[in-house]
Amino acid sequence: MASVTFRHTSVTYPDGSLGLADIGLEVREGEFMALIGPSGSGKTTLLRTLAGFITPSQGEVLIGDEVVAAPGRSVPVERRGLGMVFQQHAVWPHMSVEQNIAYPLKLAGAGRAERRARVAEVLELVGLGGFGSRRPSQLSGGQRQRVALARAIVRKPRVLLLDEALSALDEPLRADLRAQLQAMSKQLGLTVVHVTHDRSEALAIADRIAVLDGGRLQQIGAPDELIERPASPFVARFLGDATLLRGRLENGLFHAEQVPLAVPAARITPGAPDSTQASMDVTSASGPASRGPASSSSAADGPVNRNAPLTGLLAVRPEQFRLTAVEGSPADDAAGETPAGTSPVNGGAGNTPSGGNAADHLTNAPSSRDASTATGPGARVTSGDDDPPPALIPASAPARVLSSLYGRHSCSARIEWSGLEFSCETALWRPQPGQAVRVDVTAGTFYPLSAAGSTPAARQEGEHAA
Known part of the structure; x- marks a missing residue:
């Protein structure tokens, strides 16, 4: 050898x-x-x-x-x-x-x-x-x-x-x-x-x-490194089947642009600091956008306006979506449970500054403990004590289940939400086609784009983003 x-x-x-x-x-x-x-x-x-x-x-x-x-x-x-x-x-x-x-x-x-x-x-x-x-x-x-x-x-x-x-x-x-x-x-x-x-x-x-x-x-x-710490949106999507959501990170929350979703910053991991900010697909109403050419620019390129929100992409793998049945819809008692390994990383986010880089937004807030320490199959995942108060997290509008395919360890669901389609996974319950569900995100990886579009790569990605 x-x-x-x-x-x-x-x-x-x-x-x-x-x-x-x-x-x-x-x-x-x-x-x-x-x-x-x-x-x-x-x-x-x-x-x-x-x-x-x-x-x-x-x-x-x-x-x-x-x-x-x-x-x-x-x-x-x-x-x-x-x-x-x-x-x-x-x-x-x-x-x-x-x-x-x-x-x-x-x-x-x-x-x-x-x-x-x-x-x-x-x-x-x-x-x-x-x-x-x-x-x-x-x-x-x-x-x-x-x-x-x-x-x-x-x-x-x-x-x-x-x-x-x-x-x-x-x-x-x-x-x-x-x-x-x-x-x-x-x-x-x-x-x-x-x-x-x-x-x-x-x-x-x-x-x-x-x-x-x-x-x-x-x-x-x-x-495990590629799945948990993808260096770029392209790797997150290609290897982890991640959905890429464009939005802004401010005041301890990520606000998606095209869907009614707000994710506490304490659940989000910053993307690799040297991540390639190109060669990526982005979800749009008409399907994946084209991939841009590779670039070596990173989120740190160019000046950062610390008084402005941070715009970027949130990569969410199918198992990091949490679906719960809307009251009155058929669902089994296990609705809202997610597979082991998708526990959010919970930490305080209410006092996160509105400007700065991804690390400022995602790590400056105090953190006490994970939402769940269970690691066995079917471990229940709940929101953490250090998330912002529920009243500060906007409620999401219901989504509709398009398909639900049975699997031995999890079910693969396809949902339609505000005109877009997303792939999700559920454990311990199987949503039914046509069922109304609410969508939450237990974890994700954030890839910042320059707030001012100061780099060619950032401007190009901004054009492709949904």
Whole structure:
């Protein structure tokens, strides 16, 4: 196994289009790194550059201490010491399972006894012991993919590359192979780079995740870090399915512009100080707005008018909405309960100053304790003692449930509220289509825009915001 390093790596295609822009990324030795992003984000281009199918226009690619790619220089694919598994199984139908797996060893000049011993070892490792004499036509799709995986690791590669390797499989087989892949990579100490469009898969098995958009890295971090502390509105929306609400933060409350919602500042976490203030989708009446180009500007850019409200975006994940049935509507007794893990961070907000930056608004008020310390399944979440008095929080107008899909751990609801649609999750109760509900927010992440629109990025985002 070996580390992988991208140093200021860029790819520009002959037609002038950008594939990758100044990528700086290190995959540690023995780490499982997932690359995710929307279509055209650059994740597959990054993998193909590492594999040797694309030569970078600028920068370098290293495997361990060896520079394998740079402008005008590229180590051949077969000499990079890589194992690769693609979406399609790519096993040779005229060969037995054993012959398929042994083929890389045969090319390397390994003797027959060594090939047999090594093939038997990896067959046991992938759960196909005793299948060596079978033909691919006698195997299921999952078994054929295990053959491809065994062939990729039989030569003990420095790095294992997976390109949508599990996406062609059906559940629950896919979940089983996902767990097996994670366990095997740890057992062998493999360095793995995994491209996937499945966000749940990336969150489930990766040690760290790199989120890309427009050929640029948006954020790198552990799964829980990306979900709880997204660096930008784009990451919050793409990875956490967050709804982005434009509004203003003043006097201890976030006031949404397009829906009748006020959220105590004590429930809100400030976005990362170096968050990218572009490349984002914003909810609007007609659906997601277009994404702007990436920018490195942050909320701290430009002067701050401390006598003015702070305008920005509040990112709210589906499980951070709390729905309660309007009196007289059918609902079960558990209405208003939310899943564990969505407890607001409660603190005093009534004396928060009306101007300044996000930290001023969200941390200057005193805080005493969380609303709930329960962490088990179905823990009840309530408003905290340090929220402003209820009389100071404007009541929200009812919303209407459009759909409600059952799930084993939570129900996914779609609501219509003031002409906009929102995705929510409920635990312990299932709202019914057509039911009237009130909407509250238990937690969210605030990304400030310049109050005066002093930066190009802020002005551009202001134009896209709902």
